[in-house]
Amino acid sequence: METIDREARPDLLADCANCFGLCCVALAFAKSADFGFDKAVGEPCENLDGGFRCTIHPHLRESGFKGCTVFDCFGAGQKVSQQTFAGRSWLTTPEVRADMFAVLPLMRQLHELLWYLDEAIRMPAAAGLRAELDRATALVTAITEDSATNILDTDLDEVRGPVAELLREASRLTREDVLRKASSKDARSGHRARRPVPAGQARKIGPGADLLGTNLSGLDLRGAELRGALLIAADLHDADLSGTELIGADLRDANLAGADLRTAIYLTQTQVNAARGDARTLLPRILNRPSHWTD
Numbered sequence: 001m002e003t004i005d006r007e008a009r010p011d012l013l014a015d016c017a018n019c020f021g022l023c024c025v026a027l028a029f030a031k032s033a034d035f036g037f038d039k040a041v042g043e044p045c046e047n048l049d050g051g052f053r054c055t056i057h058p059h060l061r062e063s064g065f066k067g068c069t070v071f072d073c074f075g076a077g078q079k080v081s082q083q084t085f086a087g088r089s090w091l092t093t094p095e096v097r098a099d100m101f102a103v104l105p106l107m108r109q110l111h112e113l114l115w116y117l118d119e120a121i122r123m124p125a126a127a128g129l130r131a132e133l134d135r136a137t138a139l140v141t142a143i144t145e146d147s148a149t150n151i152l153d154t155d156l157d158e159v160r161g162p163v164a165e166l167l168r169e170a171s172r173l174t175r176e177d178v179l180r181k182a183s184s185k186d187a188r189s190g191h192r193a194r195r196p197v198p199a200g201q202a203r204k205i206g207p208g209a210d211l212l213g214t215n216l217s218g219l220d221l222r223g224a225e226l227r228g229a230l231l232i233a234a235d236l237h238d239a240d241l242s243g244t245e246l247i248g249a250d251l252r253d254a255n256l257a258g259a260d261l262r263t264a265i266y267l268t269q270t271q272v273n274a275a276r277g278d279a280r281t282l283l284p285r286i287l288n289r290p291s292h293w294t295d
Helices: 066-070 076-084 094-121 124-144 148-152 156-189 269-274
Strands: none
Touching: 066 269, 076 094, 094 124, 094 148, 094 156, 124 148, 124 156
16 A cells, blocks of 8 residues: 655644644643643643744653653644744734634644545555545645634534545455455465464454453454554554554554554554554554654
8 A cells, every 4th residue: 555655745744843833832731641740721831942842852751741742733733823824823923822722623633634535545445436535635625724713613523424434435445455465365375474363352353442451462463443442552562454444543552563554554643652662663654663662
């Protein structure tokens, strides 16, 4: 499966240099294992400097701000800063503060939809859906390019529903294709590279599955549907996740050491950042290997 080209879709990648530090101001967080203190919506983080840069960025994790290293705006920050509000910052133009802070989380959700749609468009097995995917992309893009007022008036559930159906269908077609090819490859070689999922576990693997802390190490999970699955602290080391749908899956502290995720479906940087991996973990080309992963 072809992956998103960084140069082709820079609008879906965070560009902090062209953002007014919106994620550090517009969003709230509570003191926890992920954040060092409480912060309300609209309150600038005390680590944000006057140039909209984080003063502890190289040391976020050791400073108690693991949550910041996980967050990804999908390019919504620069879109709101430079297009929706035409380069007016919340700091120098106080009258835009409320709307700017309200638009950011909506824009992020819209950009996340565009990320998934862009991936679905590049799935060869979903070529028959191309016209519908293009129309959905155009619709969501038009909303992101509208005025702040109209973005705030958008019913996201109404937009997300039809898109979610399209994404599920693209995933189904791709997963079926992966399983067909895997079956043919295994038949030719006479064996599987990874061990099959035990019968008892197979019944538990599916959309929304509760797999918290489950040992899935070394398993052949090719073509599995783990949409919305709870995989917190799950052991997936050396597992084959080729063509596995992971949209909405919670991978916090999941062990991905040596796992093959090169063609995992709808995997995001946020999910990768929240997990644990190593130098052997295979990721899609569009995603960065987190600096906190071990060698």
